[in-house]
Amino acid sequence: MNKYFVGDNLHILQNEINANICDLIYIDPPYNTGRNFGDFDDRWKSMKEYAENFLMPRLKECHRILKKEGNIVVHVEPANSHWIRFALDSIFGEKNFRNEIIWKTGGHAKNLKKLGRMHDVIIVYSKSSKGIYNPLYHPYDEEYMSKTKIEENTQRKYTTTAIHNSQPDVSPRMNLRYEWNGVHKQWYVSREKMQVLHDDNRLVYNGRGIPRIKSYVDEMDGIPITDLWTDILQIQGVEKVNYATQKPLALLKRIINIYSDPNNLIGDIFAGSGTTGVSAIQNNREYLLIDKNEKGKNVFESRLDRI
Numbered sequence: 001m002n003k004y005f006v007g008d009n010l011h012i013l014q015n016e017i018n019a020n021i022c023d024l025i026y027i028d029p030p031y032n033t034g035r036n037f038g039d040f041d042d043r044w045k046s047m048k049e050y051a052e053n054f055l056m057p058r059l060k061e062c063h064r065i066l067k068k069e070g071n072i073v074v075h076v077e078p079a080n081s082h083w084i085r086f087a088l089d090s091i092f093g094e095k096n097f098r099n100e101i102i103w104k105t106g107g108h109a110k111n112l113k114k115l116g117r118m119h120d121v122i123i124v125y126s127k128s129s130k131g132i133y134n135p136l137y138h139p140y141d142e143e144y145m146s147k148t149k150i151e152e153n154t155q156r157k158y159t160t161t162a163i164h165n166s167q168p169d170v171s172p173r174m175n176l177r178y179e180w181n182g183v184h185k186q187w188y189v190s191r192e193k194m195q196v197l198h199d200d201n202r203l204v205y206n207g208r209g210i211p212r213i214k215s216y217v218d219e220m221d222g223i224p225i226t227d228l229w230t231d232i233l234q235i236q237g238v239e240k241v242n243y244a245t246q247k248p249l250a251l252l253k254r255i256i257n258i259y260s261d262p263n264n265l266i267g268d269i270f271a272g273s274g275t276t277g278v279s280a281i282q283n284n285r286e287y288l289l290i291d292k293n294e295k296g297k298n299v300f301e302s303r304l305d306r307i
Helices: 009-016 047-065 078-092 142-146 191-199 249-259 275-282 294-304
Strands: 003-006 022-027 066-076 097-104 119-126 157-162 177-180 183-186 203-205 211-216 265-268 286-291
Touching (some): 022 249, 066 078, 078 097, 249 275
Parallel strands (some): 003 286, 022 265
Antiparallel strands (some): 066 119, 157 211, 177 183, 203 211
16 A cells, blocks of 8 residues: 545545555544644534544544454544544444553643643554454563562572462452462462472462462563553654654554554554654555645655655
C-alpha cells in the first residue's frame, strides 16, 4: 500500500479502500476542543453531534477495512473518552475491548478551577478475540537488580515470588490445599508441579520450611509494559515538524510493535503530519494514510527524506 490520500476520509474509505486489508488502525481524531488549530478546525456544536454524525460513520468504516486479527487504537482526551468507548462498544463489541492506556503527557499549567490534566487516554479494541498482541518489556533497572540474590554455586542472579496464597479463604481452592515440607497451605500449583519445581532446584525455603519459587534473571524477559505509560516524552525539538497536535514517534513505535506484526499494514485516517506512516516505515510495516489537509501530506513527504 504505502499511500497517503488527501480528501474527506469518509468518502475515501467508502469508495477507494477495500474491506479487510488493515492489520492495525491508529487514529488521533479531533477531540471537540472548541479550538481552531489552523491545520484543522476542532469545533462542533456538541459531543453528541461529533460522536454520532462525524466519528461513528468513520469508526464503522475502520471496522470494515480491518482484518479479523486487526486492532484499532483511538487516541483521545479524558473529557471525551467515554463517548469513544460507547461508540467502539457498539461497533466492535464490548468483549473486544482490550486496553485503556494512560499516557502521561506532562504539563504543569496552573488551573484555578480543577486539577490540571497530565495524561491522554489511548483506547484499544480488536475486531475479534484473535487480535494481534505482542507483549513488550522494559529492561530491569538498577533498583530492581539491587534486590536480586546470587545463587552460590552458579553465581546466577535470581528473584523469588510467593507460591502460596496468603488469603486462602478469599479465593478458596480446596484442591490446592495440601501439606508440603511439613507446612499446610493453599498453594498456587499442584503437588505434582511442586515436586517438579523442587527437583529442578526452583524452590527456596525459609527457616520455617515455607518455599518460594525461584526465577533466574537471565531467563526473564524484563519488566512487562502495562497500561500506564510514563516513560514517553512529548515531542522533542528535533522531531517537531510545525504541525498541530503532532505525536511522538516513540509513542507510535510502541503501539505499532504491541498491536501489529512486521510487514503488516498500518492505517491512520486522521494522518496529519504522517507520524504513523513514518513509524510504520521505521518498524518494517506498510502504511495507509488519509487526511483532508494537503499540508499534512507535504509535511509527511518531507519527513520521508530524513528516514
